[in-house]
Amino acid sequence: MSVFSNCLVSRREVLRAGTALAVTTLMLKPSPSFATPASEYRISPGRARAALKGENGPATGVWAYDGRIPGPELRLRQGVPARIVVENRLEEDTTVHWHGIRLPNAMDGVPGLTQPPIKPGESFVYEFTPPDAGTFWYHPHADSLQQLGRGLAGALIVEEADPVPVDRDLLWVLTDWRLDADAQIAPGFGNRMEAAMSGRVGNTVTLNGTVPGTQGVRAGERVRLRLVNTSLARIMALRFDGHRPVVVATDGQPCDPHEPDGGRLLLGPAMRIDLIIDMQGDPGSRHAVVDDFYDELAYELTTFAYADDAPLRKNPLDAPFRLPANPLPQPDLGDAERLDLALQGGMMSGMGGNMMGGGMMQGMGGMTHGRATWSINGTSMTGDGHAGMPPLMTLAQGRSQLVTMRNETAWWHPMHLHGFSFRVLKRNGAAVPHSLWADTVLLAPRDTVELAFVADNPGDWMLHCHITDHQTAGLMTVLRVGDAKDKT
Numbered sequence: 001m002s003v004f005s006n007c008l009v010s011r012r013e014v015l016r017a018g019t020a021l022a023v024t025t026l027m028l029k030p031s032p033s034f035a036t037p038a039s040e041y042r043i044s045p046g047r048a049r050a051a052l053k054g055e056n057g058p059a060t061g062v063w064a065y066d067g068r069i070p071g072p073e074l075r076l077r078q079g080v081p082a083r084i085v086v087e088n089r090l091e092e093d094t095t096v097h098w099h100g101i102r103l104p105n106a107m108d109g110v111p112g113l114t115q116p117p118i119k120p121g122e123s124f125v126y127e128f129t130p131p132d133a134g135t136f137w138y139h140p141h142a143d144s145l146q147q148l149g150r151g152l153a154g155a156l157i158v159e160e161a162d163p164v165p166v167d168r169d170l171l172w173v174l175t176d177w178r179l180d181a182d183a184q185i186a187p188g189f190g191n192r193m194e195a196a197m198s199g200r201v202g203n204t205v206t207l208n209g210t211v212p213g214t215q216g217v218r219a220g221e222r223v224r225l226r227l228v229n230t231s232l233a234r235i236m237a238l239r240f241d242g243h244r245p246v247v248v249a250t251d252g253q254p255c256d257p258h259e260p261d262g263g264r265l266l267l268g269p270a271m272r273i274d275l276i277i278d279m280q281g282d283p284g285s286r287h288a289v290v291d292d293f294y295d296e297l298a299y300e301l302t303t304f305a306y307a308d309d310a311p312l313r314k315n316p317l318d319a320p321f322r323l324p325a326n327p328l329p330q331p332d333l334g335d336a337e338r339l340d341l342a343l344q345g346g347m348m349s350g351m352g353g354n355m356m357g358g359g360m361m362q363g364m365g366g367m368t369h370g371r372a373t374w375s376i377n378g379t380s381m382t383g384d385g386h387a388g389m390p391p392l393m394t395l396a397q398g399r400s401q402l403v404t405m406r407n408e409t410a411w412w413h414p415m416h417l418h419g420f421s422f423r424v425l426k427r428n429g430a431a432v433p434h435s436l437w438a439d440t441v442l443l444a445p446r447d448t449v450e451l452a453f454v455a456d457n458p459g460d461w462m463l464h465c466h467i468t469d470h471q472t473a474g475l476m477t478v479l480r481v482g483d484a485k486d487k488t
């Protein structure tokens, strides 16, 4: 494919892209998908080496699913039962959490809370039927700082029965790493100073497992771009120079198609955004994709590199942007239980967290001692969650819940609730437009958000910050839905 021959993409991507373009130029068929959906998978976390710095760079020792960074892209079908066998080839316990999927509590992958940990050499079979189509991901929920920070993460795509028509369906798994001079993963996970600040923000961002080169595109094509941030701590704010991406889903859930405020997309750890982009640049042109979340550390994530070929079509594809709705229960705000959650703790730097964890720590004293640096309503669950921690609250099964979450800290927090997607209703008193749903909501320092969901799924569900250092240092709790489980 001459279109992509000038681009730094892997052979597999070239093949995929080539196939897709061949299909679409001939038939203009909607949404080709590359990995075929299946209902059975087997994945094995273990040690591996990965070319994070590119084929010519030094290989990095990582922990990976099936030896791949990111882990294999799992594609499931909406409403079709899935069976995923996880075989632990690590030297320590693990589990897998299917982030954002509304599934039975016993399949949620929290060791000690929803299942026994998977011991080295042992397997666990996850079985669930994904009710929602969308962009999700999977990662361990044991020794989270190391297991996620050393590379265990992958995308989980649930395909719509009837997808919106696009020429290509692209996936960018974005991952931040802290590498040393030899391109090896730097030690020092769980640094308490960092845990009280912005967490372990690294120095190298990979796109689908390698430092990004360019993304080949063709003038006139319509692309669905699925963004997944699997970083331990790095928040991203992406801008697409010369393009007008339209957000069609957040955390896998369809929203009213809209252009982001100021063209800037905020993507905290664990968050996903589905975009539709009409490639309106000129053949042969190049356009930067920039991440400028941390004030002085803007960098070019990648570049759209247009092929020289004539535009695929003259005018943008005349087809709808709106994704088919998922079967989410609509909360009834007139009959809702109210829940107030206050996020507390951390270093009161007043710097808003909008700075790097690494560079500015020296000389900042006043760190609190002990493991719990953060808390939710005055309680701190630490580590990866443990059996026996009482739930913070019990919610009536089937009732609508109206949640007010206040960030009383000086830091950003992407707050994730297991087992549910929630409506994001208000931020700092103002209605949030575009009918947004999420499973991870990003709070700026001092933000207050209002969320709502129906507590229709019984069990003990984690609620925690997805900046992993914050989670393991106390910004975590459990909400129980329904009667106390009898854990026999």
Ligand code: C2O
Binding pocket: 097, 099, 139, 141, 270, 416, 418, 462, 464, 466
């Ligand atoms: Cu993706 Cu408990 O997390």
Ligand code: CU
Binding pocket: 412, 413, 414, 465, 466, 467, 470, 471, 475
């Ligand atoms: Cu946090």
